Every structure is written in C-alpha cells, then in structure tokens.
Amino acid sequence: MSTISKNSLKSSLLQLECHFTWTLLKQDVDLDNIEATTGDQLEFFIKSNITNYNLLSYICHLKNSNEEALRNLQQAEEVVKKDYPDEIARRSLVTWGNYAWIYYHMERYEEAQTYVSKVENSYKKLSSTAQWKIQLPEIYAEQGWALLKFGRKYYKRAKNCFENALKNEPNNPEFNAGYAIAMYRLEQFSHKQCEDVNLSLKPLKRAVELNPEDTIIMALLALKLQDLNQVDEGERYIEKAMEKTPDLPYFLRYAAKFYRKREEADKALEILKKALAVTPKSSFLHHQVGLCYRAKLFQLKKTTRYPPQKQVEELIRLSIFHFKTATDQKTNFFSAYVDLANMYAEGKRYKEAEETFQKAFQINILCYDDKQQFYYHYGNFQRFHMKSESEAIRYYIEALKIEKDSIGRNKCRNALEKLLEQRISGGLGDATDFGTLGLVHNLNGEKHKAIECYEKAVALCPDNDEYLRALCELQLSISS
Incomplete structure (x- = not known):
C-alpha cells in the first residue's frame, strides 16, 4: 500500500467512533482483570453483549491477541443480527470501527479500508444532513460503559457520555442505568461534605423506576440510602432484589456490602461465599470477604477483654488470604494492597507489611487521594508497629504537602496534630515539633496558633531560616 493511501487510511481511522479512538489507556487498568470480569458479564448477560464483545476485542488487541480480537467482533455481529435485525448498520458502527483498526x-x-467505507456509507444513510458523522446515543452509551470499565480516572467522562445519550432518549433504561452508576461511583470518591454527595440518589431512583428488573441498580440504590441513614428503606430494595436474582454474583456483591456496613459480617460472608462459588476469580469479592473477616476481628477485640488467641490468628489468616487473592487477581488494586499490608502488621509480620506497602505505593495509577491515604496508613504503621514517631510524622507531612482536600489528608492532619500536642504536653517537644505544629495550624488556616508555634520553635532554635521565614510571612499576612 502506498504511503499516501496509508496516511489517508490512518486519517479516516481517527475519525471513527470506537474503542481505539476513545483514549482508553492500557496502563490505567489490569487487562487480565477486565478480560475476566467482562467474560463473567457475558456469561450472566449483564448489559448489552454487543458492548461486552466490542470491549473484549479491544482488550485482546491490547494483549497482542488480534486473532482473538476478531473472534469477539464476530460474536458481536452475531448478537446484532439476532437482537437488531432491522438496525444492523446502526448497531454495528463501533464493531466495524474496531474491525478497521485491528486490520490496520x-x-x-x-x-x-473496507470497514472504514462500511462505517462512512452507513453514517451517510443514517444522516439527514450532508455531514456523514452524526452523534448516535447508543454510541455515546457504549463509550460510557467502556470508560466505566477503565476505572475512576474515566468516571467523569463516562458521566458526560451518558448525559449526551440521554439528551436524545431521556427515558432509555440502559442510558439511565449507566448515568446512575457513573454518578454513584463519582460520589464514592468525592470528599466534599456537602449536597453534591447526594447527586446520585435521584438518578438511581429513576433508573430503578424505568427498569425494576435491574437488581444491580437496586442494590446501589440500597447502599446510597444506607449512606443517608435510610437503612430500612435500603433493606427493602435488597430483599426485593434478592427475590428476583438470588444467584446473580454482580447483585450479591453489593448485597453483601450492605450487610457488612450494617455490621452483620456473618450474613455478608454467607452471601459472598455464594457469589464466589459462581465467580471464584473476582478480586472485588475476595476483597469484600477479607473486609468481613477483618470486621469480625475488630469486633472480637472490641467486645472481649482477652480474645482467644487461636480465634484472632484464624481471622487474621483468613483476612490475609482473601486480601492477597484480591491483589493477585487485580495487580493495581490499591485499597486491597493497603488492607493486606495493615493485616500483615496486625499479625506482626512486619517484613511482609513493609513489602506490601511498597507495592501499593508503586502502582502507577494512584490519584492524589490514594497517595494521601497511603501516607496515613504507612504513617500509622511506622508509629504503632515500628514505634517510630519521627517516621510517622514525616509521612503524615507528605500527605499535607499534597494541597488537595481528601479524607486521607484530614486524617493525617488530625493524627499529626494529636501526636505533636502529646509530645509537647509530655515535655518531649523540641523545635522541630513546634515548627511542624506551626505548619499544621497554618495549613488549617489557624494563623495565630501557627505564629505561637513558630515563635516557640525560633526561641528553641534561633538560627533556623525555615522557622524565621515562616514566622515572618505569617506576621506579614496578618498585618496586611
């Protein structure tokens, strides 16, 4: 093929709406995990199978299995013929786009080139304008589902895609479900303690209204209601959904989470074991099981003055086993790594705890709040297990240096404040402690308290440029 026509082919390929043009980056996900979970969804007919086959074809390509990618696209075509015999062209645009890219x-x-032409010709037939490329709601939705699969970095874009799909079809149950899920997941990572953490409630209720058979959405609504202290109403949704799909693993995982959060760890475990029997390789399920055993351990320690050592050891062993399985199944599962490291520390396996903390921090897709969360847990590990207050202080400060608000950052700030005040009131405080406490107060916007601390730090260490500069800046900011 001549260079000119190869270049024009590439230019046409970039115009296509498909997984290859949606900026879905392989470094942001665990490909094996997505492949496994998408395969499970195909088995249980979750959402559209066309969507899942198209996504699988892209995942296979990223794993250098182009022949396998083509086989998935053939499966997508079979589903279109069966489910949409009157809309084959319209429903095949993403599939054909993926075909074109894989052949390229x-x-x-x-x-x-054949597939590029098929897409272009189909658009021309579907479009009432001279412009061949029209925005179809089902393509927006398919992009939304793919973005949700690629993790939290993509959730905002997913929400926008479903919003665009809903502009044309506001009552479409699938689009409403996608929008509700995107909103719910965005909220899980929102740190603002204001009304915007309840924005998913209305979309979840709307999605359940439009499709009362979608038990996954019902379970998410139940969890949302639980967050808002409407537990009884939440449980009614869980029980109703349990009657409809008692064996669907994707529903059961959320039902179990509901009962674990209600401190019914045994009931949650019973549900999770049922789900694991169906999808034994689910990292999410193993993590949830680990959290249940951890909850039982903490409950035992809280309610029993001298908890039986054998029981404690067994609960630690089970937690470790399931957290470890979760990280083996999904290599970038940050919270599972942190939970595993903490549980190793609980079992006094400090070398393994240290190694696991380091693995958690080396994950290449950490957001700022993951890092702050890491510094909090690792600081606690240094403080309570390694008995090194100076190291704990160092890591708490690392979290504060990332000047974005989050739950982890607030925890570090509170821990640091308490620790420094303890040291100072116990007569152990030195210039560094006063200087650090000054920094914490300053970050809290408590300028007068910060000045007091820096004055004490300077009195103990009169030549320290850092304390003198900070004190000078604070005094100027108050007087100006």
Missing part, C-alpha cells in the same frame, strides 16, 4: 494493526490495509 495487522497490516491488512485493504480489509481495514
């Missing part, structure tokens, strides 16, 4: 990467340029 296989250097089968003529076949790639």
Whole structure:
C-alpha cells in the first residue's frame, strides 16, 4: 500500500467512533482483570453483549491477541443480527470501527479500508444532513460503559457520555442505568461534605423506576440510602432484589456490602461465599470477604477483654488470604494492597507489611487521594508497629504537602496534630515539633496558633531560616 493511501487510511481511522479512538489507556487498568470480569458479564448477560464483545476485542488487541480480537467482533455481529435485525448498520458502527483498526494493526490495509467505507456509507444513510458523522446515543452509551470499565480516572467522562445519550432518549433504561452508576461511583470518591454527595440518589431512583428488573441498580440504590441513614428503606430494595436474582454474583456483591456496613459480617460472608462459588476469580469479592473477616476481628477485640488467641490468628489468616487473592487477581488494586499490608502488621509480620506497602505505593495509577491515604496508613504503621514517631510524622507531612482536600489528608492532619500536642504536653517537644505544629495550624488556616508555634520553635532554635521565614510571612499576612 502506498504511503499516501496509508496516511489517508490512518486519517479516516481517527475519525471513527470506537474503542481505539476513545483514549482508553492500557496502563490505567489490569487487562487480565477486565478480560475476566467482562467474560463473567457475558456469561450472566449483564448489559448489552454487543458492548461486552466490542470491549473484549479491544482488550485482546491490547494483549497482542488480534486473532482473538476478531473472534469477539464476530460474536458481536452475531448478537446484532439476532437482537437488531432491522438496525444492523446502526448497531454495528463501533464493531466495524474496531474491525478497521485491528486490520490496520495487522497490516491488512485493504480489509481495514473496507470497514472504514462500511462505517462512512452507513453514517451517510443514517444522516439527514450532508455531514456523514452524526452523534448516535447508543454510541455515546457504549463509550460510557467502556470508560466505566477503565476505572475512576474515566468516571467523569463516562458521566458526560451518558448525559449526551440521554439528551436524545431521556427515558432509555440502559442510558439511565449507566448515568446512575457513573454518578454513584463519582460520589464514592468525592470528599466534599456537602449536597453534591447526594447527586446520585435521584438518578438511581429513576433508573430503578424505568427498569425494576435491574437488581444491580437496586442494590446501589440500597447502599446510597444506607449512606443517608435510610437503612430500612435500603433493606427493602435488597430483599426485593434478592427475590428476583438470588444467584446473580454482580447483585450479591453489593448485597453483601450492605450487610457488612450494617455490621452483620456473618450474613455478608454467607452471601459472598455464594457469589464466589459462581465467580471464584473476582478480586472485588475476595476483597469484600477479607473486609468481613477483618470486621469480625475488630469486633472480637472490641467486645472481649482477652480474645482467644487461636480465634484472632484464624481471622487474621483468613483476612490475609482473601486480601492477597484480591491483589493477585487485580495487580493495581490499591485499597486491597493497603488492607493486606495493615493485616500483615496486625499479625506482626512486619517484613511482609513493609513489602506490601511498597507495592501499593508503586502502582502507577494512584490519584492524589490514594497517595494521601497511603501516607496515613504507612504513617500509622511506622508509629504503632515500628514505634517510630519521627517516621510517622514525616509521612503524615507528605500527605499535607499534597494541597488537595481528601479524607486521607484530614486524617493525617488530625493524627499529626494529636501526636505533636502529646509530645509537647509530655515535655518531649523540641523545635522541630513546634515548627511542624506551626505548619499544621497554618495549613488549617489557624494563623495565630501557627505564629505561637513558630515563635516557640525560633526561641528553641534561633538560627533556623525555615522557622524565621515562616514566622515572618505569617506576621506579614496578618498585618496586611
């Protein structure tokens, strides 16, 4: 193929709406995990199978299995013929776009061009304007589902896609479900303690109204109601959904979470074991099981003055086993790594705890709040297990240096404040402690308290440029 026509082919490929043009980056996900979970969803007919086959074809390509990618696209075509015999072209646009890209990467340029032409011709037939590329709601929705699969970095874009799909079809149950899930997940990572953490309630209720058979959405609504202290109403949704799909693992995982959060760890475990029997490789389920055993351990320690050592050891062992399985199944599962490291520390396996903390921090897709969360847990590990207050202080400060608000950052700030005040009131405080406490007060916007601390730090260490500069800046900011 000539360079000119190869370049024009590439330019046409970039115009297509499909997984290859949606900026879904392989470094942001665990490909094996997505492949496994998407395969499970195909088995249980969750959402549209066309969507899942198209996504799988892209995942296979990212794993250098182009032949397998083509087989998934063939499956997508079969589903279109069966489910949408009157809308084959409209429903195949993403599939054909993926075909074109895969053939391009296989250097089968003529076949790639054939699929590009199929897409362009179909758009022209579907469009009432001279412009061949029209925005179809189902393509927005398919992009939304793919973005949700690629993790939290993509949730905002997913929400926007479903919003665009809903502009054309506001009563479409699938689009409403996607929008509700995107909103719910965005809220899980929102740290603002204001009304915007309740924005998913209305979309979840709307999605359940439009499709009362979607038990996954019902379970998410139940969890949302639980967050808002409407536990009884939440449980009614869980019980109703349990009657409809008692064996669906994707529903059971959320039902179990509901009962664990209600401190019914045994009931949650019973549900999780049922789900694991169906999808034994689910990292999410193993993590949830680990959290249940951890909850039982903490409950035992809280309610029993001298908890039986054998029981404690067994609960630690079970927690470790399931957290470890979760991280083996999904290699970038940050919270599972942190939970595993903490549980190793609980079992006095400090070397393994240290190694696991380091693995958690080396995950390449950590957001700022993950890092702050890491510094909090690792600071606690240094303080309570390694008995090093100076190291704990160092890591708490690392979290504060990331000047974005989060739950982890607030925890570090509170821990640091308490620890420094203890040291100072116990007569152990030195210039560094006063200087650090000054920094904490300053970050809290408590300028007068910060000045007091820096004055004490300077009195103990008169030549320290850092304390003198901070004190000077604070005094100027108050007087100006």
